Amino acid sequence: EIVLTQSPGTLSLSPGERATLSCRASQSISSSYLAWYQQKPGQAPRLLIYGASSRASGIPDRFSGSGSGTDFTLTISRLEPEDFAVYYCQQYGSSPLTFGGGTKVEIK
Amino acid sequence: EVQLVESGGGLEKPGGSLRLSCAASGFTFSNAWMSWVRQAPGKGLEWVGRIKSKTDGGTTDYAAPVKGRFSISRDDSKNTLYLHMNSLKTEDTAVYFCTTPVPAALWGQGTLVTVSS
Numbered sequence: 001e002i003v004l005t006q007s008p009g010t011l012s013l014s015p016g017e018r019a020t021l022s023c024r025a026s027q028s029i030s031s032s033y034l035a036w037y038q039q040k041p042g043q044a045p046r047l048l049i050y051g052a053s054s055r056a057s058g059i060p061d062r063f064s065g066s067g068s069g070t071d072f073t074l075t076i077s078r079l080e081p082e083d084f085a086v087y088y089c090q091q092y093g094s095s096p097l098t099f100g101g102g103t104k105v106e107i108k
Numbered sequence: 109e110v111q112l113v114e115s116g117g118g119l120e121k122p123g124g125s126l127r128l129s130c131a132a133s134g135f136t137f138s139n140a141w142m143s144w145v146r147q148a149p150g151k152g153l154e155w156v157g158r159i160k161s162k163t164d165g166g167t168t169d170y171a172a173p174v175k176g177r178f179s180i181s182r183d184d185s186k187n188t189l190y191l192h193m194n195s196l197k198t199e200d201t202a203v204y205f206c207t208t209p210v211p212a213a214l215w216g217q218g219t220l221v222t223v224s225s
Contacts, residue, residue, distance in 0.1 A: 001172070035210050037153075044205055045153065047213035056211055088153050092210060095169040097143070097155040 002027055002091050004100035012108040019076040021103045023089035028069045033093030036065055036074045039102075040085045048087075049074060079105070110134030110214060112206050117219030124196050124223075130189040130206030130216055138162065138184040141209050144191050146202035147218075156191070156204070173199075196223045 003026040013019055023034070032052035037045035047056040049065035052072055062077040076083055084107050089100040116128040130142070143158040157170035159180045168180050177195045182188070189206050203218040 035213070037213075039153075044215035044217060046215075047210060050210035050213070054211070056213065090153075090155075095158075096171045097158070099145075099153040099155060102152045 001096055002029065002094060002098050004089050004091060004098055006087075006089060006100035006103050008103060009101070010104045010106060012106050013079055014108045015079050015081055017079050019074075019079055019083070019105055021074040021076075021087055021105075023067075023072040023074070023100050025070040025072070025091060029072075029091045030093040032068050033091060034065075034067070034072050035090045035092060036063075037088045037090065038083075038085050039088065045088065076105075112208070112214055112216035114204060114206055114216040114219040117204065117221045119222045119224065120196055121225050122196060122198055122223055126193045126196065126221060128191040128193070128204055128219055128221070130191075132187045132189065135208075135212070135214070137182075137187040142180075142182065142189045143207045143209070144180060144189075145205045145207055146200075146221075147205070148199075148202040151202075154202075159189070193221070196221075198223050 005024045007022045034052045036049040038048050039045040048059050048063050053065045064075045066073050086102045086104045088102045113131045120126050139161050141160050144156040146154050146156050157180050159168045179192045181190045201223045203220050205218045206216045208214040
């Protein structure tokens with residue numbers, strides 16, 4: 001099973017600042033089958049990034065993903081008020097599919 | 109409208125059984141690999157299992173905590189996915205979501221399962 005470790009656990013930032021979230025895998029993820037989701041309280045997760053760096057439909061270009069192998073990053077270039085939420089990475093390259101523990105981006 | 113709607117959640121005693129349903133609409137359900145994901149109260153996301161499309165073999169995979177207790181099935185004639193949960197434990201308490209794979213990554217609104225005596 002591929003274990004995903006997200007850091008930091010919580011990121012305290014102000015609107016307009018840059019957010020950098022990390023996701024590290026216990027073994028290499030095949031074909032960069034790594035996705036990022038955003039979740040707000042009481043809502044289902046929303047896909048932001050798939051294939052490590054491809055933005056999902058309708059996702060603003062302030063969200064970007066990068067990385068390969070075992071190290072992946074989600075960057076939010078300038079935080080908007082609606083971006084404060086919990087972010088999860090997921091690998092879907094091998095079964096069992098697994099999620100990271102999440103990073104909460106909170107308003108400083 | 110493209111959507112997934114889960115139902116069947118509720119309160120069940122430890123050792124009991126429940127069947128969740130996920131009704132799909134607005135896309136070709138029979139071609140879709142479908143997954144169940146759960147989220148315990150205040151916790152992160154946990155993949156439960158998936159079922160491939162019949163054209164891809166219709167096979168299932170499960171996460172270790174539910175293997176042997178839960179099973180996933182599908183009725184393509186009804187555009188419906190099922191999660192059969194047996195030998196329920198208190199740690200199965202969670203909101204259960206059905207989802208489609210990336211890049212569509214459609215999610216339902218979830219249904220709450222509470223396992224408690």
